[in-house]
Structures are given as structure tokens and as C-alpha cells.
Amino acid sequence: MTLTNITRILLLSFILTLYGCGGGGSDSNLNADEELPSGLDTDFDGINDDSDTDDDDDGVADTDDACPLDPDGTTDTDGDGICDNADPDFVSPQGQSLSSGVVSAFGSIYINGVKYDTTNAEFVNGNLDELPNAEQDLDVGDVVWVRGTVNDDGVTGVAHTVIYAVDLFGTVGAIDPSTRTITVLGRIVQVNSDTVFGNNFTLSELSDIALGDVLKVSGFDQLNGSLLATRIDKDISTTALLFKVEGMISALDAQAASLNIGSQVINYAGFNSSFTPSLNQWIEVKGSLNDSGILIASSIEIETRQGDFGLSAGDVANQLSPDTSIALEGVISEYSDTTTFAINGYAVKTSTETLYIGGDASDITLGARLSVRGVRSDDGQTLLVNRVYVRAASNLEIEGNITAIDTLAGSVEVDGITVQIESTTQLEDETGAYRKFSIEQLNVGDYIDVSGQFDGAQLIAYRLERDSVDNDIDDYVGNDTLINGETFYTDDDGYLRNEAGDYHVENDGNYSDYQDTDDYQNQNSTDHSGLRLEGIATDISQTSLTLYGNVIALTASTFFELNDRLVTLSAFTSAASASPYVSVQAAQLADGTFQALKVELEHVGGNSSSSGDDSNDGDQLSAFDFVIKGTIASIDSDGISLSNGYNLLFDASSLYETYDLVSQSQFITDANGLINPTVEIKARRNSADQLVVLKVELESSDSRSDDDSQNSSEREFEGFGSIDNTGVTMQSIRIEFIASTYFELFDHQVEKAVFLSSVSGSDKFEVKTRLNSNGDYEALKIELDD
Template sequence: MKIQNKYMIGAMFASSLLYACGGSGSSTEEIPDSEPSPANGELSLNIVGLPDGTTSTISISGPNGFSSSIDGTTLLSDLTPGSYTVTTNPVLIDNIEFDVMPATFTLNVSANNTAVQELVYMTDVTSQGVISNFGSVYVNGVRYSTDDVSVETDDSSDASEDDLKVGMLISVKGRQTYDRSISSASNISHYSKVEGPLDAISLADNQLTVFGQVYQLNSQTRFENTTLVSLQVGDVVEINAIQNGDDSWLATYVELENGQDSFKLKGELSSLDQTAQTFAIGSVVVDYSQAEVESELANGLFVKVESNQGTVDGVLLADKVEMDDSNDDSDSELIELDGVITDVFENGFSLGGRLVNWSQSTNFVAGTSAELAIGARVKVKGVRTDNGISADRIRFDREGEIEIEGLLQAVNLDTSTITILDTEFVVDEYSQLKDDSDLDIRRFRLDQLNVGDLLEVEAFPSGDMLVVKKLEREEAAGESDNDSGEVKLKGSVVAIDGTTLQLQGVTVTTGQFTEFELGDSDVSSDTFFAQLVVGDWIEVEGIMQADGSVLATEIETSSSNGDNGDDESGNVEFEGIITDFISIESFTVNGRLVTTNERTIFRAMADSMLANGVRVEIYGREAENGDILATRVKIEDMDDNDDYDIEIKGILDADAANGMIVINDQEIMFDESTLFSNGSAANLLQGALVEVQATINANGQLFATEIEFDDNDQQSDVDIEGVITELLDNGELVVAGVTIVITDNTVFENGNSDRLEVGLYVEVEGRFNDEQKLIADEIEIGETESDDLEGSIGQILSDNQFTLGNITVRHDRFTIFEDGTVEDIVAGAEVEIEGFINENNIFMAEKIEFSDD
């Protein structure tokens, strides 16, 4: 048995204030007694915090030599009024000592009344993990009351709870009952892993690099004052992280620091060289030759390094080195940890450098012992032993398998559930809650949600329930004009039925107007569903229907768990507003240089529409310095309320009837509120060429908000295909003997106007003008005639060129490498290459994958 030093709270004697549920301390309570003895009173002592059947030894003494000993909840009657002294003794359960603080106190008994006192038995606990919620503070699924807590941060030893945020890593020291139903914090220490300038940012890999150390991001990483896509190399950030492997870390919290001129790094000291006066923290080498050192250094110590100079030649120059005791839990018997498994052995594993043992009596939640593996994130509750931590409960931290953005339909505080898209989600003690609305409530709770709030929820299935991992309120009810039917989904496909699919209980239907994307290519419904399989991750934008399903306006392939990559190619996707526009070949989005080439697709737009201030979606490949080579550029509507408008252009199949027109078998409703241009409802006759702006109602019907009659409504659409035989000086081209006119409204698919050249195969849709020239509405460029390459590298021609057989292959800073790096390009290496042949007959490598064979 390990006896702990207990901190006595002398001031509690007078009021008999003890720990109680909800952090509200127990106190003497006067309850009228229906039939007490005349002029005498009663004393009710209630035992709390011990398992049923546990014996406790409590002695009571009082006036006139009164003395009694009890071993459980007891009512003492017929007591002489006066002061009574209660003395409690520790109780040993599973070699853990539980006691009442203070152990001895006095109570006043008055005539004709009952004095009631709870005796709460608790033991010392240390919990190290991520803040998931407030009210008071939730860590590792436990609510710690913070009525009388001291808070320390890197910046202040006298901080407050207001300095803490969801996602931060903290160490809580406090007291806890046997069943953990009552937990009280006495001290909270916040500890960031690093504070320094960003060396590199990878959207493709979801990684940040500071002082040469890589920090992995996931969908649970919280960002403060910034977002991943807006961060720039050189920005100073504070990162909270848990160990993800020997030299890697998983970031739980990232905050952009403004005007920071000093840096910090924390971790375990290793590779100490007292002669060179250097040591390592992970992969970071620290030079402490000019530093103020708090105490003698030794391998295995946890230290905090402060630096005003940063790194020189990859070495961090320390100005101060001090011991870091934020991980110290030696004064507690109960331990709670959050971390990623770094090693596994029989009936045990390593978690953040700590040894955790489990047995047949260990309770596994959201997983089984068979799933304990390197890389798995778990939350452990256990008891300190000489051989590490003996776990009595291990909870797997599951990745989210569905993401939904939509309006809150219902909230049930009794069952801790919310409803979005007619789907019920359970919010448990591990769920992260955050308010990103204009209300910006820091201590955000479930009871502060309102029907109509716009929520983003990430959840995972557990049995027949969907459990919330992360809940963010994007907008409070009434903050925007968001239509209640507009939703976004992301998740893995669990079933496919024709052109309808299921995402974790949400049915998604498609229509003629649904846009489909595979990677960076627009495809037909037939092509999309021919390649889609159960288990694929997709993103859906659409409209909620009356039956609870979602009618998709756009579906695209995606990657899981919050990655920015769209598929397995390593490409990235992000949105932002154009700044520093130079040309369509070079402009800036979110501080990142975006370049385009002849293969860049300007989707559903003319490239002449690009300019400063235009919001765009960029899909492309990322260079090491963060520059992007765009393979697709799409203009996004600046008005979020129009995100789900549908544009349909075509010839009326029949005369309008009963408030309905039909284009290509698609029915579209209209009424007196519909706006008309270049005509009226009377002109809605068979053969009329119109452009329709429409919305979708809850029943999946299209309603025309605007109908524009084309000036050339007597002309039929014309399709021409063939190779380009001439490029005229005025920008026109000739295909199959027909002169094609390109306008600012011409839409290109599979490339842009830079790709146009004699001999290129194209398909052109348009209408003839009076000069019998075809005005191109859309030009689809045929795919480049080239195959992917596979084989052994031959000669190394230069730093960026080599041969594969008789083909010259060139790679550049935008080439994606898999299972290897540019250093692995050597003669004889087996590779698979994706790319295209340029005008100089050189194969441009977009992706190089190294083979083990």
C-alpha cells in the first residue's frame, strides 16, 4: 500500500464543506424532523464514493461524553444539542486508499432538527489528456469540477480556466471516488509540445513541421485563429501533441501566435553530449552551450527549452533549459491517459512512454483486446503499480465514419441525443463540443444548442448508435439565410442500389442535374457508379427531402478522416479567395502560389473570369514549399445561399403546361414569381432554347427562379467532333471544315485554351451564328494519347530526367512520390509512372510509385 500525503483544507472545518457531485461541496443541512425527541436532535451521516458492501470506520463524539462508532450510512437520534466531532479512517480497496478530507471535522446538532452530512471517500488521481468540453472541464471522459482549482500554463503560473480551450492537452491533479462519479480538480497544468515557426506545411499529407519535427493532423485537430489552408511557412504556431511514434506526433491543438519572438520545445531529453553541450528532443538537436540551465541534465528527463534565436543550420539554440514536471503523476494512485500505442506485447502496450498492462478483468469499450495495435489511439483508466499501469478500462478512440453538416432538428437533454437529417446522434462524455458561431460560447454545452443551429458533426457507429466524436456549431439559428434543406455529407459508402447509395443510414439519391466528379474529372452518372464500390469515401452536397433522404446536387470521391487529399493520388483540394493575380497561369490563394498549365481544367467557367477577389476551389498537386500546380480550378459562388442553385440549358420538349416545362425529360416548375428575360411565359413553346436557374424543394422537384430565352432560339444545338486542322490568328479554329468561335463563356473540359493545337481531337457543342460560324458553348478536349509507364529506370540524364526504355521521363517539384522519394530514382529501380507526353515528346511524370519487386 502506498500512503499519500494529503492536503488538509483547514477552512473546511468551520463549514464542514466536503467534495460532492457537481463540484458543489457537501455541507451541513438542517432538515425539519417530524417527530424528534423534545429538545433533542438527529445526525444523519451518509457514506458516498465507496462500492456497496464496503465497511468504513467512523467515530463520533459529543456533549455529555457521547461516543459512537459506525461503519456505514447511519442516522443517530435523540442527540443532545451541541457540537459533535466526526473522525473518519481511510478505506483500502484493491490496494488503493480512499479517505475523507478533512478526516476530522465538527457538526452542530440543534434541537428538533436533523443535521445531514455526506462523507465522500476519494483518492488522488492524475488525468493527462485532451480537453473535450467544459462545465467544468472534461478530460478522458471524466468531468472534473473546478470550483477550487489552480491553473498553470506555459505563459503563467497564475492562469485561469478561461485560458483553456477544447483540444488543449492538460494534466489534471485532483480527487476521485471509486466509481469516478465524483471528480474534483485541484490543479490543472496546460502543456504545449512546441511553439515556433513553421518550417513546412503539407496539405497532401496533413502535416506541419516545426524545428524539423513533423506533426500529423487529423479531423480532431483543433485550430485557433487559423485554419490549415491559411497557414504560411514562417508563421509561429503553438502545437499541443501526443506521441504518435518514435519520431512523430499527433497534433490535437494548433494556435497561430501573433508577434511571438520567443520559442519553446518540450520533451524527453536524449543523446546528451556534455562535451558538445547538445542533446536531442525527438528528432530535434538542441545546443545549450549558451543557455541558462536550471539543474543537472540527464537522459530520460523531461525538459522545456526556451529559445529567442530559433534554429541555425538545423540546430535549436537554447537560451533556457528547465525541468518539465507537467507529466509527473507520482503522487497519484489512479491514472488516466490519452495516447497512441507505440508498441504492443503480450497483455500490454506502450502509451506515450508509459507501460500499460491489461488482464481478463479489463473492460474494453468500442473495441476488443485483439484491436490493440501500434497506431491505435486509446484512453486508459488504471492503477499505478510497480510494473506500470494496470488498466481497468480501455476505450478505443474511433475515427469518424460519417460527417454531416446540416440544421439541428431536435435535441434531447435526457438522452443526450441530437437529430440532423432525421438521424439521431448520441453525445457522450468523450464528444468534443465547440462553438464557431458568432456567439462564440467558450464553455459550450449541449443545453445551449437550439433547433435551427447549423452543425457540423463527425460520428462513428457503436452498436445501433451513432456516437459523436466532434460537434461544431457553425452558425446559430437566425445567423444566416441557410435553407433548412441544404446539407453536406462525407463518409464511406455502405450500400449501392442503382444510382442511389447509403452513407451510415443516410440515403442519397441522384438526378439528371447531379454533378459527378472522380478525382479531378467530371464524369457521367454511368461512369461514376460503374467505378464506385462499397467502402469508397465520398462527399455529397444536396437537398434534404421530405422522406429524410438527400437529393445530391454534387458527389465527388474523397479521402477519409479529414484529409485534404481527394483520393489516393495525393492531390489536395481547398477553397479560398484569389489575391496577387498576375495571370491565369499564376495567382495566389490563401497565401499559396497557384500555377496552371495546358492541362489545367477550368471547370464550368471561362478562364477569363479569374481575378482578385474571386473565390475558387483548387484541386491539384503540392510542391514541398507549398506551391500548387492546379489540375482543376472552379469558381465558387460568393453567395452561400446560392450554393445549391441548378443551371439547366436546353430546348423545351413541349409547350409549357400546368406551370411546368420539360427539358431533356427533366420537369421544371414555374409560377408568377419566376423571372423572365428576353421573353415571357407565353414564349415557353416547344423548341424554344432557354437557360433556367432553378432550386430544389424538399420533394426533389425543380423550381425555376429565372428563365432566360436565348436570342438564337430558332437555332438548334450542334455537336461537332474531330481534330483541329487550323488555328486562325483571330483565335478561331477549324474542326471538320467548320470555323469555331471561342468566347468568354466557352467552357473547356479536360484542359483549357492553352491545349488547343493542330491535330488535337475535340468535341464542340454550340450554335451557328449568321455567318455560319459555330459559337462554342463547350469544348471537350480528348484525353492525351499516352499510357502509364511501368518498368526499370535506365539512365539518369539529369537531376529531373531519366529514361524508361526508350522514353525520356521528366519529374518536377509537383510530382507525387509514393513508397519512395526523389533520392530513390536510381538506375534499376522499378517504378510505375502516371503522366502525359508533352509537345516535346517527353513524358511528364505526375506520379511516381516505387515497387518492391
């Protein structure tokens, strides 16, 4: 502000004080229709204000100036009589923004480092039709578009519309472990360390994909037309599927009404449209596969890459103002020079004014992953970039338990390495405790897997995953097995390779993997040289036990477990009854005898209560052969089918449990009212080799247990906790017991006093809760997590 302007304001303040304007406050405005003192010349231009059309000489006529006596202000947005430039309550209006990138976290939704509030947002698919489950249809790793506004701080905003369109949906036709690629509907999909694998994968690795699997893939378009996968999910539904593929037409036979995207043959003869295909045209096709593997098109759209949601013409783009701020994450798919290139097929141009963060112009290379911000060019075809965020390739992955947390700094420590969590870090909680997952939910001792860029001082986390245990492919890397007399070893991706590096391929075309090794079989089945059995043990002593006629030796190296705690042999045997129900992992020695690796005491209790007219009273649950967990595909009074392929029968002795034992009809009603309900089933095989349900327990569902749901107050906690007479504290959250809390020990209901006397703070619990009207958690049911 110039000295002249300061003099004007001081003089104006003096005059306003004399005339009582502003009431002694800091208001320095005078409305244009108020009468000014005769002879006042605010801008010293020789024209009295009562005759001057621009009293403050700011170039804005008094009739259009909300602050006619303030040369540094012309607007009063909130109409409170204080110019915006002096108003402490003023918040500048935000222009439109459009952002495309990977979902890195929820709460509400994080895209390109910006936390968007989605309270009033509309969630739609690529056709702008409403997503049935709104935000619940999204997962970390999905690529989405967000229309809304970004606040002045640059890291928060408000989402108006969130657009999610899966990039590829179809069957796996080829797998190439050497290049870490798969082919889905003829399109090559690239997998890297940042790819998120969905919940239906065993160990979240490429080797868990088999030929014929149906996959949904989200990702970024690359130079050669392939897709860099940011997330892959298996589809296990049994209903007829409408597949989707998009890409460039690589072959065309107009006479046969046939074209190719990659190696996928597409027939469009039955597609009723004026569609005229041409080579190298980018199209999106939806349809179904016939018995010959040809995709019969039901719809075809000509489009720019990644849809018409941003730079190109389209329904959404037409609603954007020319000054809309656009953020785009992806890989460089075309390259002219460091100033002219394309991201995901969109033209991008930098200038001498462009600011580089995390790198410089030399990092602009084909295949590089970037996030850029800018505005559209006048013709709407190019993104004029003012900022480039460089993301160097991941160079380090660490796994381990957290030893320290600095919430303010946004960092944790693992194995002596500082892990920096950024607003762009992809955060996944595989324990299932949180959907809205952030550093605030991490605890010292949590097991995490982190990948990112190590700069010599700290690891910048690109992806952080919390899991309940160290259970991943590393457990099997290096394990060997003999196949036709040749030794094969498990590699880092889980595939079997010989010493020459050659892969072993099965007769069906699939590559052999870690699940074919002896070690995996010994740990996960009763086949090969190992033994894994559950049942009633007889003749138990300090040196052996007998299970199904097998004498299994107990040695100094045998682990004994009771209530998820390792105990001594003497403590184990003293806690065991005369005929204890045990779970045994054993190894078969060269002489044919068995030696116990681990023995776990199980409890098969009874239930003294039941409800409903279809329930069965009984105080003893018969011995079960095994436990099955899965998502219900179908259920009726005859039995239950799970999405993982198991089909089980109900009989007169089957028990049904939600938060308490219920009738069969009530259980079926409750299950059908949930989205993707998960169950745990204790089952046995009958004489006809059929699976029969002894007990089925409703575990959770998307609609009831998701912490991000705004329509439900129920939630499930699982883990270690501190327990007392009034409640339990888990993950720093207090859960109070109420009069109706259901206490369960070893599959039967007990009194609270009995439960508390049988557990300790080192036990692991599973608690189903609800929020009361005060926002506090109340325990509906608590049980030992065995």
C-alpha cells in the first residue's frame, strides 16, 4: 500500500469517526448511497466525492464498487459491510476442479494428495449412472475422476461428483511371469509393486492368478496400449457377466464385422449402430464371450483414452469452465520432448514457469509416473501444466512391526528405518478394522508392509498395508519341490523355477507356483509328507498323543498353544481334559513316524441356550472336521453355498448364530438382508461324502461392519485388548459392556464372570459393537478369537 493510500485511509477513518460510521468497529466501508460530507475528495483528484464517479480512484465506478472508499478493495462477498481484503471471516470462492488419479485412502476420499469431503457427493459410473453402493463401491487403488473444488490450502476440497469406471473386465487368456504381465480380453496388463490385489487373492501376488479367472482391472494406459494395473480384483460371481475392454483397434475385417483389440477378436455384427471402425481408433466395447472366445459386442463407444471426463469433449467436460483446475495422475504414454508429452493419452505441455516437485524436467521420460496440475488450453485439447509432481520408481520394500510412531511428523519406524507417510500414500488395512485408515489408527507393534522410494535417510511410502500377521509370499520364497525328478524353487512372485531360471508349466497351461511345494502342502493340507488334523486325542502323555490312530511324538521343539498363547508342555497337558480336542501340525520322518510341530488345544463346547422354533436344543456340539469361511452366494432351508465353491447341507442338528443362537428362518432372513455376508462354518462329512453344517456363524457384511458407512452404527473389532469388568479397550477405542452383551467361550455362551475369569489382557478378542446415542461403542457380543 502506498503512502498516499495510507493517508487517504487515515483521513477517511477520521471523517467516518466524526460522522459515526462503523459504530466504533473496524468497518471502513461507506455504501455508495450514503451521503458524504460536502467537499470531501477521498482520492485527491480535485473532484469532490459527491460529484466523483470513482471516489477511491481504483478504476471501478462507485455504482459497481462494494467498497467505493477503499482503493484496495472492490468486493464484499458476504455483505457484512467489511471489504473482503479486510474481512477476517472472508473465504475466497473456489473455482471448479477436476482430478483424476488413484484412490489412496478413505475418510472421505484422497486423490492426488487432496482429501475431498464426499458428504454430499454423487458417485456415478462411466455412463454417469449412480453407483448402487456409492463410496462403498470404491477401493484403494481404483482410478477415479473427481469434480469439485479445492481449498486454498491445496490439500483439502469438496467433491461434487466422483466418477468410477472399471478399465478392464474379463477373463485371463495368458500369463507371462517373466514380464509380470497377464492378458485379459486380449489386452496386456502390467503388474508392479504398487498394484493392489483385492481380497479374493490368497497372498496378493501375481501367481494367484490362473487362466480363466475373471478379473476387474483399474489402471493407467501405456504407450504400447497395455494397462498398468493399479488394482486387480477377482470376480467370483456365478451370474452372466457383461465384459468390458477398451483399447486401440489393431486389426479389422469390415466384411465379417470383426475387429481386434490386441489379441481379442470382437464381433460387432449384431451391434445396431452406424459405427464405422478404423485402424488405431480407440474404442470401448462391452459384450459377452461365446464358446469360441469371441467377444460379441452389445455396445461400442468411440472415445479418447480414459474416457471423456477431462480434456476431451464429453458430457462432463462441457460443464467445465475454461479456468477449471485439472490434476492428472498417470504414466507418460507419448513423448516428444520434456515440454510436450502425453499422460494416459492426454496431451500435456510444460513451460519455463512450470514448477517441478520431487524431480526436474529430466525425469520426463516414457513410462514415468507423474501427477500434474494445470488448466486446459483454449482449444480444450491440451493440459497447460504449472506443476509436475515426479514419482520416482519404488526401490525398497520393508516388512515388520512398528517400533515408534510420530503422528505430528506423519512417520513410523520399522526395522530402524523411518517411513514417511504422505497424503498420496496408498493406505490399506488388511486386518479389516478400518476402512477410514490413517496414521492415527496405527499402533506400536502393528505388522506393516511398505513399499516406496528410499532416499538414504527415510522411506517415502507409496503404499502401506497393515496385516494381522506376517503371512505373505515371503514365507515360501526359496522353498523347493521335486517335479519329475527336477528341483524347482519358489521365486519372489511365487512361481516355481529351476536352477536355469525356467518356469514349470502345468498341462492346463498354468504356471506351477508356491502352492505346489511340499512346504505349502504340509502347512495347508494332510497330503504329501505332512499331517494336519483336528479331532479328539487319546493316550496323551508327556511324550506323545494319538489322533485317528496316528501316534504323534511330542518333542522339545514342539510348540504348544492355548488360547492363542504359547505355553509349556506341562501347562498344556494340565489344561487338557482326558480326551482333548486338538489341532495338530506334524511332519513325517524318514522312518514313517510322525513328529508334532505344533499342537493347539481346541474346545468344542455346548450351548445352553437357543431361540426360535427351528432351533435345536443340545448341550454338546459334535466334533467337526474343519472350519470354512467365505461369502454367502446363496442360502435356503436346505443348505448354503459359498462364493469360494463350497456347498453345504443343513440338518436337524445344525446351529445358527448371529449375535446369539437363532432359528434357521431368522438366520436366513438376517443373511439375506446384508450385502456380501461372510460366515464361519464348522462342518463335517457324512457317510455320503457330503458336507454338513454343524454350526454357521454370521461374521460380518459390507453394509454392517464398514467403518465408512454413514447408514449403520454397527462395527466389528478384532485383535488384542485390555479387558476389565466394565468393558474392553481395543485399538485405543473403549467398548463398554451392557446388560445384553453376549459372552462366548469356545463356541458356547457363558456368564460375564466366567468369561472374565478365563481371559487376560494378552488374549485376542473378536467384538461386535454398536454406537449408542452418545457416540460410545457398546459390545453386542465378545468372544475369544481362536
